[in-house]
Amino acid sequence: MEPFRQFRVTAASFKSLLYASFVQLQIFLLFGSAIADNPQFYFDWTVSYTPLAPLGIFKQVIVINGQFPGPTLNATTNDILNINVRNNLNEPFLLTWNGVQQRRNSWQDGVEGTNCPIAPGKNWTYSFQVKDQIGSFFYFPSLLLQRASGGYGAIRINNRIVIPVPFSPPQHEFDVLIGDWHNADYRELRASLDRGNYLPTPDGILINGVGPFQENFAFRPGATYRLRISNVGLKTSVNFRIQDHLMLLVETEGSYTLKQYYENIDIHVGQSYSVLVTANQIPGRSYYMVATSRFIIPELAGIAVIQYPGSLTNPIGPFPPGPPPFDFTYSMDQARSIRWDLAVGAARPNPQGSFHYGLINVSQNIILENDMAMIGNHQRYTVNGISFVHPDTPLKLADYFQLNDVFKSDSIPKAPDGRYPALGTSVIDLKYRDFIHIVFQNPLPILQTWHIDGYNFFVVGMDEGNWDESRRSTYNMVDAISRSTIQVYPNSWTAIMVELDNQGMWNVRSQEVDKWYLGQELYIRVKGVGQNDPSTIPIQDETPIPANVIRCGRAGPST
Structure with a gap:
């Protein structure tokens, strides 16, 4: 039975629910009563191992509340979800919410660059709003290749009853x-x-x-x-x-x-x-x-x-x-x-086509080229010549506490420059509300997939060969599909356009776990305008740091 709008309070989760209450108080003070009017739901998930043999050979499978796949997370537009995760594995653990756009709340993203992991035997409560969103998504473990042993489950975000669905209700x-x-x-x-x-x-x-x-x-x-x-x-x-x-x-x-x-x-x-x-x-x-x-x-x-x-x-x-x-x-x-239906609404009543992305001036052009290279006698994967390595402190915490020695802004070139492949911590600074053109260039004979946390983007073009400026003439600037994960075919390119309407520190990654694990990722830091110190995100424009935040590395231990 899926835990649809389930409310369970156990001794293990009571403290986490108190923390979640503090978080919601902060959100209320920041955004006012509008968010307080939206319903909240509480889930209590225990992550553990159990021996299963999906293909006839037993292995330790990661289950959630004893289920594989895990419980379906069933929500409605603008719901506030509080998901208490207890880690009964023998390794650190995080869940990430693939495609769910936590508005100005990368604190809840659940990847290594934004969150300290949940230690074995500990729990942590994710708290986020599925604001202005509908659709089909899934969650999965983001650390240590744990996704290869399960731990994933479906996410449904349903339309509010006042917003019509553009097809008859299914059986x-x-x-x-x-x-x-x-x-x-x-x-x-x-x-x-x-x-x-x-x-x-x-x-x-x-x-x-x-x-x-x-x-x-x-x-x-x-x-x-x-x-x-x-x-x-x-x-x-x-x-x-x-x-x-x-x-x-x-x-x-x-x-x-x-x-x-x-x-x-x-x-x-x-x-x-x-x-x-x-x-x-x-x-x-x-x-x-x-x-x-x-x-x-x-x-x-x-x-x-x-x-x-x-x-x-x-x-x-x-x-x-x-x-x-x-x-x-x-x-x-x-x-x-596959095209966007311009005539229908989604999370809001206005038609999807009321956002005329093709008429917006592009603020920046970025070319991200994936590759593979031997670095220090190890096979690695790179983006613009850099293979990502995580520092000892999540980038989000380092940014909040202004730990300037953890990463450097714009530490990756915005186009391939022929540099010798090297390890690095890649962060690109971008401005809130800018409209960005990104080309994913794939020179390899294998298909790539790319994902941007916190965002959907318009897939305006794809073709074989190398991208150049002449390719813009082939773009679909009217009804390109908007999504969060896109493929790039072998020896080909894919172009997207995205409005930076979601402040925070957001992960850009290969969706293929071996490439992600071996360095094919970067982070975009979307900063607000009018900030005196350009090196930091204006905290007042984001959801406040959670009261239950896990601290680690140079950000100090949790108390």
Whole structure:
């Protein structure tokens, strides 16, 4: 049973709930009664290990409240969520909320650059508002390659009742979490990366935490269902399809899309989609739901079953065909076909198209080129020649306490400059409300995925080759999709535009965990205007530092 709007107070969490109350008092003083009028919900999650064998080989899987995948976090626009996380692992732990935009509140981002970890045997309460947002997302562990052993779960942010949804209510909604899976323990995989090895080929694809033919979805003839699909894997793109059923794409990562039917959809690591599927096939039969790996050898398949009333145990016939495993052109053309629906509202009643991003002057141009390099006899991944290393103090805390020796502003070039690859702590300073053009350039023969915490951005263009100024003529400046995770195809580029409307210290990363773990990330520090000291974020324009903040490193121990 998912903990929808669940209120539980245990002895272990009582202190954390008191802390959360202090945080909400601070928010009230900052933003006034408007936020106080929004409902608050409390969740109590315990993170632990349990032996499971999704693909027939037991390993220690990270579960939340004994569940794998973890509980669905089910919220509505503007809800305030207080999630007390107790860490019963033997390692530090953090959760991050993939795609959820905590408004001016990077204190709750749950990545190593913004938060001190939750120590073994300790707990910490995340407290944030899902303000002005709808859509399908997921959470996952952000430290130490723990995502390779689970710990993830779905997030739904529903429309307020006063905001119409641009399609008829479905009979039911299903969360479909798909992703690659390794039978090896995550600590073994981490140690292998530390020795300079690559991640091995996955052992299979899971659907909702189980192997082939272990997950069933009940369909009633004539009914329409919403599937919220997320790729929660480590590094493998997947192609998703359902035997004899078309999928009507309606939403991706908080944006309603132009409604188009697809026989199959490529879903890259970290991405989420919502599709509507109508049960219009023969009653008394069952059908394959298939998620196959893309761009790797051998091809792997996750298989679930859709069952109509009275259906046979197993579907009949071959698996529904997908695109050729290495057809990048097919995948890129499909990605370009996904468009923003300008005529409908999302979290607010005004149409999505009322924000005319194509008419805004660009403040800065940034080119981020990923690469791989040997640094100190170790394989690393870089952005503009720098492979990220974390200091002993989270950047967010160092910034707040003005610890000037932890990182330097603008410590990464805003375009590749041919420098020799090196380790570094990459931070780019950007101004609140500026409108930024970013090009992700991928010179490697493998696909990349990129994510920006705290933001959605407009995917205005993608193509093969190297980006140059002439490519702007190909941009979609009218109805480009707005999302938070985007793929960059091999030897190709992807261009995005983003309004910096969310102050804080925000993580920009590869969504593939091996590249992220080995340095492919940076942070953008979005500063308010009119600040006398340009080296700091104006605290008065952000959510105050949480009363229960965990302090570590040079920021001092928690009291």
